[in-house]
Structures are given as structure tokens and as C-alpha cells.
Amino acid sequence: xxSMLKKAVTVSIPSVRQALARSNPVLANAxxxxxxxxxxxxxxxxxxxxxxxxxxxxxxxDEKVYLLGEEVGQYNxxxxxxxxxxxxxxxxxxxxxxxxxxxxxxxxxxxxFAGLKPVCEFMTWxxxxxxxxxxxxxxxxxxxxxxxxxxCPITFRGPNGAAAGxxxxxxxxxxxxxxxxxxxxxxxxxxxxxxxxxxxAAIRDPNPVVVLENxxxxxxxxxxxxxxxxxxxxxxxxxxKIEKExxxxxxxxxxxxxxxxxxxxxxxEKEGICxxxxxxxxxxxxxxxxxxxxxxxxxxxxxxxxxGWPQYGVGSEICAQIMESEAFDHLDAPVVRVTGADVPTPYxxxxxxxxxxxxxxxxxxxxxxxxxxxxx
Amino acid sequence: MLSTQKISLAKVAAKAxxxxxxxxxFASSAVRNVSINLHKNSFESYNCDxxxxxxxxxxxxxxxxxxxxxxxxxxxxxSDGLYKAKLIRGFCHLCTGQxxxxxxxxxxxxxxxxxxxxxxxxxxxxxxxxxxxxxLAELLGxxxxxxxxxxxxxxxxxxxxxGGNGIVGAQVPLGAGIAFAQKYQGHKAATFxxxxxxxxNQGQVFEAYNMAKxxxxxxxxxxxxxxxxxxxxxxxxSANTSYFKRGDYIPGLKVNGMDVLAVHQAVAYAxxxxxxxxxxxxxxxxxxxxxxxxxxxxxxxxxxxxxxQHMRSNNDxxxxxxxxxxEFNIITxxxxxxxxxxxxxxxxxxxxxxxxxGEPDLSEFWTQIYQKDAGVPSVRGREPEEMHxx
Numbered sequence: 001x002x003s004m005l006k007k008a009v010t011v012s013i014p015s016v017r018q019a020l021a022r023s024n025p026v027l028a029n030a031x032x033x034x035x036x037x038x039x040x041x042x043x044x045x046x047x048x049x050x051x052x053x054x055x056x057x058x059x060x061x062d063e064k065v066y067l068l069g070e071e072v073g074q075y076n077x078x079x080x081x082x083x084x085x086x087x088x089x090x091x092x093x094x095x096x097x098x099x100x101x102x103x104x105x106x107x108x109x110x111x112x113f114a115g116l117k118p119v120c121e122f123m124t125w126x127x128x129x130x131x132x133x134x135x136x137x138x139x140x141x142x143x144x145x146x147x148x149x150x151x152c153p154i155t156f157r158g159p160n161g162a163a164a165g166x167x168x169x170x171x172x173x174x175x176x177x178x179x180x181x182x183x184x185x186x187x188x189x190x191x192x193x194x195x196x197x198x199x200x201a202a203i204r205d206p207n208p209v210v211v212l213e214n215x216x217x218x219x220x221x222x223x224x225x226x227x228x229x230x231x232x233x234x235x236x237x238x239x240x241k242i243e244k245e246x247x248x249x250x251x252x253x254x255x256x257x258x259x260x261x262x263x264x265x266x267x268x269e270k271e272g273i274c275x276x277x278x279x280x281x282x283x284x285x286x287x288x289x290x291x292x293x294x295x296x297x298x299x300x301x302x303x304x305x306x307x308g309w310p311q312y313g314v315g316s317e318i319c320a321q322i323m324e325s326e327a328f329d330h331l332d333a334p335v336v337r338v339t340g341a342d343v344p345t346p347y348x349x350x351x352x353x354x355x356x357x358x359x360x361x362x363x364x365x366x367x368x369x370x371x372x373x374x375x376x
Numbered sequence: 377m378l379s380t381q382k383i384s385l386a387k388v389a390a391k392a393x394x395x396x397x398x399x400x401x402f403a404s405s406a407v408r409n410v411s412i413n414l415h416k417n418s419f420e421s422y423n424c425d426x427x428x429x430x431x432x433x434x435x436x437x438x439x440x441x442x443x444x445x446x447x448x449x450x451x452x453x454x455s456d457g458l459y460k461a462k463l464i465r466g467f468c469h470l471c472t473g474q475x476x477x478x479x480x481x482x483x484x485x486x487x488x489x490x491x492x493x494x495x496x497x498x499x500x501x502x503x504x505x506x507x508x509x510x511x512l513a514e515l516l517g518x519x520x521x522x523x524x525x526x527x528x529x530x531x532x533x534x535x536x537x538x539g540g541n542g543i544v545g546a547q548v549p550l551g552a553g554i555a556f557a558q559k560y561q562g563h564k565a566a567t568f569x570x571x572x573x574x575x576x577n578q579g580q581v582f583e584a585y586n587m588a589k590x591x592x593x594x595x596x597x598x599x600x601x602x603x604x605x606x607x608x609x610x611x612x613x614s615a616n617t618s619y620f621k622r623g624d625y626i627p628g629l630k631v632n633g634m635d636v637l638a639v640h641q642a643v644a645y646a647x648x649x650x651x652x653x654x655x656x657x658x659x660x661x662x663x664x665x666x667x668x669x670x671x672x673x674x675x676x677x678x679x680x681x682x683x684x685q686h687m688r689s690n691n692d693x694x695x696x697x698x699x700x701x702x703e704f705n706i707i708t709x710x711x712x713x714x715x716x717x718x719x720x721x722x723x724x725x726x727x728x729x730x731x732x733x734g735e736p737d738l739s740e741f742w743t744q745i746y747q748k749d750a751g752v753p754s755v756r757g758r759e760p761e762e763m764h765x766x
Contacts (some may be wrong), residue, residue, distance in 0.1 A: 066560070092560065100592070103549045103583025110553020114490065114537055116560060138550060139544050145531040147524030148744040150538065182755070206747040238751055258532050287751050324760045 035224065037196045037374055043229060048218040050192035051081045054199035055119065057231045059089055062117060068095040068108055069121030069158075079159065086249050105131030105156075109138045112154040112208075119203060122158035125212060132177075139208040140183030155202045158214035160188070161255060161307045162356050166297055168344035171355075173308030175254065178210045179284040179317070185237050186284040188212040190258040192222040194282055197235025205237060212284070214256045229297075240288035242295070246277035249366055250295040252318060253305035254281040257338075257357060261305050264362035274370055284314060292318065293327040300332040301369055307356055310339040333372035338365050404423070408435040410704060418638040424627035428647035431637045435706050436582070437483055440766055441636050442701060443715050444482070445475040445694045448499045450723040451508050455498065455515055458727070459671045464515045467542075468529045471499040472684075473634075473666040476693035477600055478503045480639025481568065481664040485647060488563060492538040492551040493570035496600075496665075497531040500570075508723060512730035520733035523539075524740060545571060545578030548597065552584040555595035566594040566650045574605020576619050581635035585623050588656040595656040596646045597623065600633065607678040620660035631659030634691040664691065742766075 001309035027271060035043045043055070059065045071078045073086040086094040097104040101122065108120040123127040127133065139152045143224040161173040178186045185207055188194040189225055195213065202209035227233055243258060253261040258280045265276035277295050281288065294300050315337030322328060322335055338357045345355050412431045419426040452470045459468050471478065478499040481491065493500055501511055506522050514521030515529055522532050532540040538554060541547040551569025558565050571581060576599050587597040599619040603610050610617045620628035631642040639661060646657045664687045668675030675684070700706055707715075742764040746752050755764045 095591075098583070098586055100580075100586065101582035102580045103552075103587060104550025106546060106580060107553035107556055107584065107587055110492075110538070110550035111557040111560070112553075113550065114554040114557035116557045133546060134549070138541070138546055142531075142539075143747055144744050145523060145527040146533045146539070147521070147526050148747075149523065149533045151747050153747075185746070185751070205751070207750075236751070238753070247752055290753075 006162065006217065028362075035229070036221065039225065043224045044089065044221040045192045045196075045224045046219055046221050047189070047192050047195045047213070048079065048081055049139065050196035050222075050224070051199055051213065051218075052083060052085070054196045054203070055082060055085060056088065058119075058200055058203040059085070059093060062203075062229070064115065065117045066093040066095065067121065068097050070097055070099055070123050072096060072121055077121075079215060081213075081218065082121070088333045101127050101130040102134065106134040106138065109134050109152060109154055109208075112139070112152045113142070113150055117153050117155075117203060119157060122133055124163075124170060124215070125158050125160040126170050126172055128156070128158065128174070135178070135184070135208070135210070136181055140181050142183075143207070144183060146327060151206055152208045153206045154208045155199070155205075155211060156208070157199065157202070157211035157254060159215035159218070161214055162340070162345065162352075163215045165346040165347060165349065165352065166345075171345035173306070173307065173340065174210075175212055175284045175308055176313045176317070178212075179287075179314060181285075184208055184210055184285060186210045186212065187237055187282060188254040188284050189282065190217070190253075190255055190280050192224055193222075193228045194235060194241075194280070196224075196228060197233055198237065198282060201234040201237050209237070212255065217256055220259075237281060238283050238286035238288060240282055240291040241280045242277060243280045243293070244276070244278040246275040246299065248274035248276060248299055249301040249303065249370060250277045250279060250292070250299045251303050251305060251366065252279045252281060252295075254284065254314065255307065257305040257307055257362075260357065260359045260362055263359040264366060265357065267363050268366060276366060277358060281314075283311045287317065287321070289318075289321050289325065292322065293325050296322060296327040297330045300330055302327075302331070302335045303362070303366055303369055304335065305337060305338040305357055305362055307340050310337060312341050313337070313339055315339055333369050336365055336369050338362055396706045398719070400505060405676065410435055410438065410706065412637060412640050412700065412704070414635065414641065415632070418632045418635060419642065420620070420630040421624075422618075422628040422630075422648070422658075424629065426629065427641045429641075431641050433637070433640070437449065438697070438701060438706050439715075441479050442694070442697050442712070443642075443719065444479045444503065445636065445697065447479065447508070447719040447722060448475045448502055449694060451502060451720045451726075452498060453510065454512065454723050454727050456667070456671070458512070458515065463731070464529070464671075465517070466528055467495065468515065468671040469496040469669065470671070471496050471665065472669045473687065473692070474600065474602060474663045475499060476636040476639050476696075477570075477598075477633050477661050477663055479693075480636040480716070481643045483709040484640045484643035485568070486565065486615065487536055488565035489647065490536050490551075490554050490558070490565070490751050492541070492547045492554060492567065492587065493600075494541050494544060494547050494572065494575065496572075497530065497532055500537060501532040501534060501540065505534045506527040506532060506537075508726035509729045512726055513733045516730050516733075517738075518730060518733035519736045520730065524744075525736040526740065526744070542629050545575045545580050547571065548575070548581045549584040549587075552593055552595050555588065555593040556591070556651075557593075557718065558594055564651055566596055566647050568596045568598055568646075570598045570600055572605060573599060573601040573603065573610045573617070573619060574613060576601075576622060577614055585626055585658075586657070589623075589625055589693075592653065592655040594650040596643075596650055596659060597626070597656065598659045598661060600663055602663050602665045603661075604665075604669070604678060607673065609678065618660075620658055622656040624654070626656050626658050628660065630657035630662065634687075634693050634741055635694055636697055662752030673738075
């Protein structure tokens with residue numbers, strides 16, 4: 001079947017897709033490849049479809065996995081991440097909830113205590129603040145408090161951080177908040193491989209895992225390797241990935257910022273300024289400090305990039321851990337954080353642009369860091 | 377029910393049978409069932425029928441109920457003493473006076489049914505299989521504790537009992553989730569989610585009601601109304617104190633929670649209701665705690681000593697059952713004294729065992745943060761040199 005799919009041509013005409021989906025959903029699912037082909041003949045997939053594949057594969061593999069959240073079923077997902085899942089698995093396993101985050105998150109956690117493997121979707125992580133007590137006090141802490149007697153194999157997922165023009169209440173990044181909680185694992189995928197592999201790993205993980213997606217990444221396509229297309233593909237939680245090797249400076253980022261960091265690195269290399277190593281954290285907790293330390297020992301300079309607020313953030317944590325580690329002696333310049341601005345996100349486009357880091361800001365900071373010398 | 381009538385319910389129950397001759401026993405001595413008539417005020421229903429006032433129960437079961445309540449009370453009294461001796465730290469919420477709820481529930485349920493409650497959980501832990509030693513050891517923070525000493529008073533669990541929860545109200549959606557899992561997995565069983573009069577106004581409780589009804593979960597929501605949420609009387613916290621009606625679209629039943637047989641009857645009824653596919657049900661147990669909210673609360677600043685004494689003298693669940701056992705010749709006064717003594721001995725022994733258990737090994741500090749400690753290479757202690765590597 002898979003070889004058939006590989007050779008299949010994407011049916012991209014919307015009306016044909018719809019007609020096929022209506023007449024024969026099962027066949028449609030099989031033939032309407034969520035993947036497309038780039039000019040080199042490699043397979044590409046959007047982050048959205050990668051997440052959808054992950055959900056579908058894990059729900060097929062394990063009866064105990066189910067999805068609940070607002071609009072995940074009949075609406076096919078507020079951002080279409082759960083498209084087709086209700087049709088395929090039915091209302092027992094894909095559940096539309098009322099708009100009661102505190103209640104349905106608690107219900108999901110309780111069902112995990114009792115042996116199921118829920119995937120609890122928050123329409124955005126902003127709304128999960130209503131449920132944060134259940135995530136932290138019920139899900140994260142119970143295994144420890146019960147002396148190991150109670151398990152909680154739950155996955156919480158949803159879009160995190162900035163979208164476009166959604167203003168202050170809908171743009172917060174929660175990586176630092178959840179990243180500080182013992183008992184939780186926290187992942188933050190950037191591209192499609194990250195999204196598929198980390199979500200699958202999260203669902204298989206017997207611990208509570210927070211998956212911080214990004215709405216602006218959902219529609220972006222990325223190449224998918226042969227391995228990534230397999231239904232057994234997982235990305236190890238707690239391991240960062242070096243997206244681009246370099247020698248002069250290390251840039252560490254997570255989620256959407258990885259893309260900007262890579263663009264900045266490319267720009268600086270083209271301008272002949274430096275060769276930057278770009279690390280994609282992939283996981284916020286556990287944080288892969290080992291990979292960062294190894295890189296800093298090589299490049300001697302470090303810049304962190306994130307979308308969240310500067311105070312008490314992911315970058316702050318990396319700075320602290322680097323300072324406390326052997327990597328400190330290898331620094332030729334202080335570590336610098338590039339973060340979201342310390343403001344509630346404004347609506348006006350020009351102001352909003354000023355609230356989040358982009359390629360230009362990263363490049364500027366990297367250049368400045370390269371010019372610094374300790375003691376100079 | 378209890379507040380307006382100053383008559384002892386136990387005496388009323390006894391009056392229902394004027395002479396022991398009205399006790400129906402079966403001809404065959406092998407079947408030792410008793411039929412007991414509950415007082416007519418035992419139940420009040422909302423959008424459903426009340427359970428029958430006739431309780432059919434075996435003599436063995438009655439004696440077991442008595443033994444359980446007596447042992448539970450001894451256990452809580454021992455905890456009281458240990459707390460005052462500063463061997464128990466932090467929070468300690470005792471259920472003295474409320475024994476009928478946990479005991480009456482257990483006898484009506486099976487091991488497949490699940491229970492979840494808040495922090496007043498020692499009695500439930502005991503009824504759901506926790507040994508007295510492991511409960512007391514947990515309070516003392518010892519290795520032999522049911523949670524390895526890592527949870528304390530509010531975090532005790534057994535395979536069919538989900539705590540022991542410290543955040544008021546959070547256990548109710550959790551309980552709905554456990555019921556959800558039962559339905560999902562096709563188990564013919566129910567989940568009983570308990571909360572107090574104080575927790576009854578929590579938003580998440582109503583969120584749980586809504587989902588339980590929408591999805592027809594085998595969930596029974598049980599409000600243990602002991603009249604006070606910490607120091608706040610129910611009438612000062614709740615615009616509507618008819619807790620059994622608060623489910624709105626969920627039918628409800630108010631129960632005399634000081635009568636273990638009324639509790640038993642109501643819980644059996646509720647289980648049958650939900651398991652037969654009628655969806656959720658709400659129970660309100662009218663009960664009373666003799667002690668304060670916790671060991672830090674004398675319990676006398678917001679209620680009168682007269683009220684407490686009155687409840688003890690006229691509505692005590694153990695005394696009530698005792699009177700029934702004697703009136704209906706289930707066991708003799710001497711047999712009862714023997715049970716009392718045995719309970720005292722059992723608890724005293726458990727106290728000694730618990731005290732003899734050592735504190736948890738320091739290595740346990742680092743375990744069970746994650747399941748099987750998998751995928752997490754290290755944990756940081758208080759400073760960079762205090763790192764633990766797995």
C-alpha cells in the first residue's frame with residue numbers, strides 16, 4: 001500500500017477531493033495523499049498534515065488513544081489539525097467538548113488515571129490557563145504524590161504563542177510556565193518532522209506531555225524523509241537537533257523562531273560575516289543542555305531565540321544553565337537572549353511586528369555578539 | 377431533616393420495629409438475612425423515585441459495617457493523638473462522625489466501582505483496601521506509607537480509589553473522567569465522585585455535571601454535606617443549599633448520611649441507576665463532623681458546642697447501628713464489646729507498626745517524578761552540585 005501511495009499523484013483540485021471524500025471516505029483517505037512532491041521528487045508535508053498523520057497513526061495503533069477538545073470532531077478542528085478523524089474513528093474516540101476547559105481537561109486527566117490515553121486539545125494554549133490547575137496539580141504531580149501508584153499517560157496539545165493580529169489575550173507563549181513544572185514533559189516542534197515525531201512520542205509517553213504547536217506553522221510545508229513517513233517514526237523527547245552546523249556562534253531556538261534563526265544564519269553566511277550553528281531545541285523539558293554545551297565549546301558564543309516574554313523565560317533558563325556549567329569557561333562573550341518584547345501583544349500590524357523577534361533582529365544581535373570580547 | 381427534628385434518628389429507627397418479633401428472619405438458618413425498615417425521612421428525591429425504605433441485608437454484613445465504622449473511628453482518633461504529639465505534620469482532615477458515608481458506600485459497591493474524593497480521605501482509603509498501618513504510616517511520613525510517605529494525608533490512593541485530592545473541586549471532573557473511562561472500556565461499573573458543601577459551588581463541578589449528562593456517563597456525584605465548608609456554614613456559602621437539586625437536569629437524592637443503612641440503600645440505588653444506562657445521578661449525604669475542618673481548627677468558633685454534642689448524642693452513626701444490632705438481636709452486648717476491643721487493639725498495633733517504619737530513603741526523593749523515570753537524564757537539586765543522574 002505504501003509503495004502505491006509513494007507513486008500516487010496528489011489530487012489537488014478541491015472539487016475532486018471533495019467528491020471523492022463524500023463518495024468513499026476510506027478510499028479518499030488512502031489516495032488523497034496529505035503529502036506533495038517538490039521539484040526534487042522528495043515528499044513534502046505541511047505541519048498540519050504531519051500532526052494529523054500522527055494522530056491518525058496513534059489512534060489506529062492503540063484503542064485507548066482518543067481525542068477531545070472544542071470543534072475537533074464535526075468541525076474537523078478549529079485549525080483543521082483533526083480533519084477526517086471523526087469520520088475515520090467515530091464519536092466514541094473523537095469527542096467535541098463544550099467550552100469548559102477546566103472541566104474537560106479534568107475529565108481527560110481522570111480518564112488517564114483510569115487507563116485511557118487521552119489527547120486533550122486546547123484551541124489555543126491561552127485557554128488552557130483555565131485548566132492549568134488540572135495540568136499541574138492533577139496531571140503533573142500525581143505520580144510522585146501517590147508514590148508511583150497512579151499513572152497519567154495524557155497528551156495536551158494546541159497552538160502556542162503568536163498568531164497574526166490576534167492581540168494580547170491570544171498570543172502568549174507558555175513554554176516557560178509549563179517548562180518549569182516537574183512531572184511534565186514539554187515539547188515545541190518547529191517543522192513537520194518535529195510535529196509528527198514529537199506528537200507521536202508524546203502520545204506513546206506514559207507521562208503527561210505538553211505539546212506546544214504554532215498556528216503560523218500549520219500551513220508551512222517541509223520535506224519529510226522516508227523514515228519520517230513511517231507509522232513508527234518518533235522523535236526522542238529531550239533531544240535537540242542541530243539544524244545547521246557552524247563554527248563561529250551558536251543560535252538556540254524553538255518553534256517558529258528556528259526558521260528565523262536559520263534565515264539569519266544563511267544571511268550572515270552569504271554576507272561572509274560568520275558561520276552560525278543553529279540548534280532546534282525540539283524539547284523545552286527535559287532541556288537538552290548537553291547539546292548546547294557541546295556546541296558552545298565549539299563556537300564560544302551563544303544567542304538564544306524565543307517568542308515568549310523575556311523575564312523568567314526559556315532563554316533565561318539556558319543562560320543560567322550555561323553559566324553554571326563547564327561551558328562558561330568557553331564563552332568569549334556573554335550569552336544574549338532574543339525574545340518577545342515585554343509587552344502585552346498589540347493588534348496594529350506595525351506594533352505587533354515590534355513584539356516578536358524575526359530574522360533581522362536575530363542577525364543584528366548575532367553580529368553584535370560576534371564583536372564582543374570578554375574583558376574588552 | 378436532621379436540623380429540624382431533634383429526635384434521635386436511631387431511636388426512631390428502633391421505634392419502627394416495636395418488638396423484635398417484627399424482625400423477619402428466614403426459616404433456613406443458613407440464610408441469615410434481616411429486613412430493616414428505614415425511617416420515612418431517610419430520603420428526599422428530586423426528579424426520581426426514592427429508594428425503598430426496606431433494607432434487606434445479612435447479619436454478617438451488618439456486623440461488618442459496625443466493625444468497619446468502629447475501626448475507622450479508632451483510626452481517626454489515633455491520628456488525632458499523633459497529630460497533637462507532633463508526629464503528623466501539615467494538614468490532617470478527620471472524618472470522625474462521617475463514618476457512615478464511607479462504610480455504607482463500600483458495602484453497596486464492588487471493587488470494579490471507583491471512588492474519588494477530596495482531602496477528607498482516610499476513611500475511604502481504609503474502606504477501599506488501604507491497611508491501617510499504611511494509612512497511619514503515610515500520615516507519619518514513613519516508608520511504609522501508602523504513598524511511600526511522599527503524599528501525606530491528602531494523597532492516598534488504592535487501585536480503585538483515586539484519592540485524596542488537595543484542590544477543592546478538582547476531583548469532580550477527574551471523577552467524571554474515570555466514569556468516562558469505564559464507559560469507554562465497556563465496564564459495567566460506576567464512579568462515585570465526592571465533594572463537600574463547600575466545594576459544591578465550584579464552576580468545574582457544573583462543568584462535570586454537564587459533560588456527565590451530555591455523554592451519559594456512569595457518574596454518581598455525591599455531596600457530603602457536613603454543613604460547614606471549613607468555617608463557613610452552608611447558608612453563608614450557597615445561595616441554594618438543596619445540594620441534591622443543584623444538578624438541575626441530573627436527578628438527585630438527599631440521604632440521611634448518619635444512617636449507614638440509608639447510605640447503603642441510596643448508593644445501591646444510585647449504582648443501579650447509572651449502570652443501567654440512565655446517566656448520572658446526584659446524592660447529597662447529610663452528615664456531620666465532630667472535629668474541626670482540620671487539626672488546625674478547633675471547630676467551635678463557627679458552631680456551638682451544644683450542636684456538636686447534640687449530634688454526638690442523638691445521631692451518631694455507630695451508636696445508631698449499635699442500637700439496631702442489639703434491638704434485632706444480631707449480636708450480643710458482649711460480642712459488641714469484643715469488636716470494640718479488637719478494633720482498639722488493631723489500631724494500636726498499626727500505630728506501633730507505623731511508628732516503627734523508617735523515613736523514606738533519600739533515593740526516593742528522586743523517583744517517580746516521571747513514570748519509570750524514563751527519558752529524563754537528570755534532576756537538579758537545590759544547587760548545581762546536587763544533581764541526580766538516572
